[in-house]
Amino acid sequence: MSITDRRLTIAMAAAVALVLARAAVFLFWEQAGFDADQAIFGLMAKHIAEGRAFPMFIYGDQYMLGLQAWLAAPLFAVFGPSVAVLKLPVVLVNIATAVILVWILHRDGGLRPVTALVCSLFFVWAPPVLAASLVETGGGNPEPFLYVLLLWLLRHRPLAFGIVFGIGFTHREFTAYGVSAIVGLALLDDWRVTYARLRAVALAGIGYMVVWQLVRTGFVFSNPFGPGAAIAAPLGGGTNIEGLASRYCWAPETILPGLQGLFGSYLGIPFGADNHRLADVGVRSVIVRTNVPGMPAFWPLLGAVFVVAMGRVIWISLRDRMPIWRGRGAVGAFLLLVGLQAGVFYSVARCGRLDLVTLRYALLTLYIGVGVMALFFIYETERRWRWAMVSVMLAWALASGAAHARLLNEYLFHEPPNSRRQLATYLVDHGIRYARADYWTAYATTFLAGERVVIASTDTVRISGYQSEVDAHRAEAVTVQREPCKTTAGPEAVPGM
Numbered sequence: 001m002s003i004t005d006r007r008l009t010i011a012m013a014a015a016v017a018l019v020l021a022r023a024a025v026f027l028f029w030e031q032a033g034f035d036a037d038q039a040i041f042g043l044m045a046k047h048i049a050e051g052r053a054f055p056m057f058i059y060g061d062q063y064m065l066g067l068q069a070w071l072a073a074p075l076f077a078v079f080g081p082s083v084a085v086l087k088l089p090v091v092l093v094n095i096a097t098a099v100i101l102v103w104i105l106h107r108d109g110g111l112r113p114v115t116a117l118v119c120s121l122f123f124v125w126a127p128p129v130l131a132a133s134l135v136e137t138g139g140g141n142p143e144p145f146l147y148v149l150l151l152w153l154l155r156h157r158p159l160a161f162g163i164v165f166g167i168g169f170t171h172r173e174f175t176a177y178g179v180s181a182i183v184g185l186a187l188l189d190d191w192r193v194t195y196a197r198l199r200a201v202a203l204a205g206i207g208y209m210v211v212w213q214l215v216r217t218g219f220v221f222s223n224p225f226g227p228g229a230a231i232a233a234p235l236g237g238g239t240n241i242e243g244l245a246s247r248y249c250w251a252p253e254t255i256l257p258g259l260q261g262l263f264g265s266y267l268g269i270p271f272g273a274d275n276h277r278l279a280d281v282g283v284r285s286v287i288v289r290t291n292v293p294g295m296p297a298f299w300p301l302l303g304a305v306f307v308v309a310m311g312r313v314i315w316i317s318l319r320d321r322m323p324i325w326r327g328r329g330a331v332g333a334f335l336l337l338v339g340l341q342a343g344v345f346y347s348v349a350r351c352g353r354l355d356l357v358t359l360r361y362a363l364l365t366l367y368i369g370v371g372v373m374a375l376f377f378i379y380e381t382e383r384r385w386r387w388a389m390v391s392v393m394l395a396w397a398l399a400s401g402a403a404h405a406r407l408l409n410e411y412l413f414h415e416p417p418n419s420r421r422q423l424a425t426y427l428v429d430h431g432i433r434y435a436r437a438d439y440w441t442a443y444a445t446t447f448l449a450g451e452r453v454v455i456a457s458t459d460t461v462r463i464s465g466y467q468s469e470v471d472a473h474r475a476e477a478v479t480v481q482r483e484p485c486k487t488t489a490g491p492e493a494v495p496g497m
Contacts, residue, residue, distance in 0.1 A: 004113070008106055011113035015098040015124045017373075022131040022404060023091050029411050030083035030448075031284045031418035036440045037138030039447040039461055042086045044069035046451070049076040053223040056215060060225060060462030065171040065215070068137045076325065081450060087135050094134055097146040098124045104149065106278065107375055107476025108331040115377050118393050122369040127272025127400040128407050129359075130366065132283045139360045140172035147171075148178030148338050148364070152331065155182050158200040162207020169208075170215055174342065174364055181337035188325040226463035249351035262343050266354040268299025270366050272400055281356050284416045288406045298399075305392050309376040317377045328378050330469055336371025338364055419494045423480070424449035426493040434473045437480035442466075445480075455480065 004476035026033045040059050044066055047053035055066045071089035079085050101123060117124070123145065126134060134142045149170030154161040168175030186197075230460050268274035269281070275297040278285040317324050324333045342364035347354060350361075373393065380386055410416070424445045427435065435455045437445065442455040443462065456470035456477075470477050480493070 005167075008103070008113040011102050011106075011117040012099045014117055015102050015120060016095050018121075018125045019091070019094045019098050022126060022128070023087075023135050025128075025404075025407055025411055026132055026135045027084050027087055027091065029284075029418075031416060031421065032407075032411065033132040033136060033283055034083050034420070035138065035443065036443040037284070038083075038086070039135055039138075039444040040448045041066070041069045041072070041137040042081060043443065043451075043463065045072035045086060046081045047223075047227055047446075048073035049081075052227040053229075054221065055224065055226075056219045056222040057224065058462070062219070062224070062459070063170075063173075064140055065167070067143070067167075067171055068140070069206065072137070081447070083448075084222065086137055090135050090137055093142045093146055097142065097149060100146070100149045102151070103368070104152065104331055108152075108328070109374055109378050110328045111374070111377055118375075118390060119370055119373040119377060121393055121397050121400075122271065122366050122373070124368065124402050125397055125401050126270075127279055128283060128285075128288070129272055129276070129281050129403075130270050130363065131150060131404070132278075132281070133360055133363055136360075141363055144168065144172050144174040144177075144364055145367075147175040147210055148181075148367075151175070151182060152334055152386055153176040159201035159207045162204035162209075163211055164207075165204065166208040166211025166215075170211065173360075177338045177341040177351070177364060178334075180341065181334050184337060185325045185330055188323070211467050213320075225461075226465045229464050249349060249353075251351045252358070254352035255348055258347040258350075258354070259344065261352060262347040263303070265299060266298070266347075266362075267303065267343060267365060267368070268297055269356070269359060270363065271299065271302060271369060271396075272403060273297060273299035273302045276356065279358060281430055283407075285407060285410060286416055287414070288410055293300050302396065304393075305389075306372045309372050309389065312385065313372075313375045313379045322379070324375060324379075328437060329375055332371050332374035334371070335367040339366065339368030339371055344370065417494075420444045421448050422494045424453065427453040427480075432478055434470045434477040435480050436470060436477060438482070441482070 026200065044053070044059060048055070048069060053071065057066055058064045068086075072086050075085045077090060098120065100115070101120045102116045105119055106113055107109050109116070113117065113194075124361050133139075134145075151166050151168070152160060154164055164181055165175060168178075183190060265274065266301075269276065275289060278288045285328065313324065313329075316322070322329065324330070342362050346362040346365075350358070373389070376389055377386065380389070420441070423441070427445070428449055432453060435453060436442070436458050437455050439457045439460040442457040446453060446455045446466070454466050454469050456467045461467055478490075
């Protein structure tokens with residue numbers, strides 16, 4: 001093994017260690033980041049392992065492939081259902097993404113292994129606000145990070161490219177950003193339409209259609225609303241696109257204010273450079289904030305670093321006549337374009353409404369930072385500039401590490417209550433077999449109880465069998481709610497829930 005290969009192996013191993021470190025709290029303490037959407041995938045995996053259901057998509061919808069449930073099902077069959085086992089395949093996706101990211105920055109960007117690792121830190125050592133989302137099982141969050149990298153690797157193999165795009169887009173439509181970025185870079189490099197390009201497009205289209213047809217066929221034999229539930233209607237031709245359209249908002253007058261909000265402050269959230277409570281973004285934490293205590297949001301500073309870095313890149317590329325879309329710079333430009341699309345389309349498609357609770361739609365903006373850093377280290381040759389940027393990245397890594405340390409300290413010495421687990425234990429211990437509750441309580445508690453308690457949802461329904469089962473036992477079914485009972489007094493199962 002050469003020195004370079006040894007250093008690359010060490011850099012990849014370091015990336016794996018950092019990914020495991022940022023995921024640790026969410027693996028060891030289930031309440032740190034677990035909700036009903038994730039519980040649905042847990043229940044799907046349990047039903048698959050038991051041979052009771054074969055879902056193609058998330059229960060209750062015709063979009064978002066149930067891939068995470070299928071990956072977890074064999075583990076459930078061996079180790080039994082649990083939140084940690086459910087999240088394990090998702091953590092492995094994170095690890096694969098980190099390793100491939102370091103590798104392609106080294107191979108295609110020509111960066112030294114340690115430099116490739118430094119450029120990858122925004123993903124590899126993502127702050128808790130992003131680390132929580134990257135190990136969630138309910139929204140297809142981490143997979144697009146991997147899919148777009150696979151598309152980059154397969155860009156010269158159109159049939160395989162189309163197959164990966166078909167899986168990725170059907171799983172989570174954000175994978176399309178990788179395709180548009182690759183097409184855009186190819187056209188910048190050479191705008192001519194040739195036979196070879198038309199053939200590649202045709203082969204990619206065939207690959208995509210093969211996947212889509214398999215999904216359509218599989219859906220016919222699936223259980224879209226849980227065990228025993230048959231399909232009520234055939235799968236439409238544009239399910240993912242229709243799903244996007246249902247969440248799309250178009251108001252031209254909001255574009256400029258929305259982009260100002262995006263680049264002005266919102267992008268600070270995925271980089272941990274804002275100053276919100278972790279609880280505001282779905283992480284179970286009472287005291288920890290996304291930023292260092294007493295320190296103001298540093299996104300303006302980090303954003304300025306990005307601007308200066310890109311200024312240097314553009315100046316050097318013009319001076320040396322080395323376009324960023326060609327040669328070594330192409331991989332950095334690709335990641336930057338993917339990240340920019342994720343942010344801009346999120347802002348424009350939501351009429352400028354930039355919410356913490358919908359951050360999952362803009363997670364790929366993390367690649368903005370990776371792309372900028374990659375381009376900088378590819379183009380910059382002056383040692384003082386390079387060492388200055390290394391110092392910036394190490395300072396950011398320390399800030400991210402401090403946030404992880406504070407979160408770990410909270411769970412070690414001031415562990416937040418696990419109210420869903422407490423409720424599940426209470427219901428099982430008291431022999432309560434059937435209940436009704438809101439969506440967020442019903443499915444999370446049912447999963448944690450191992451379905452020894454069946455809780456029907458009083459609003460959004462994803463498993464129809466639960467509704468029928470509870471209705472059939474309405475005389476013994478109880479109502480679980482998070483507000484005091486107004487008519488009849490009931491016991492307080494979980495204080496402060």
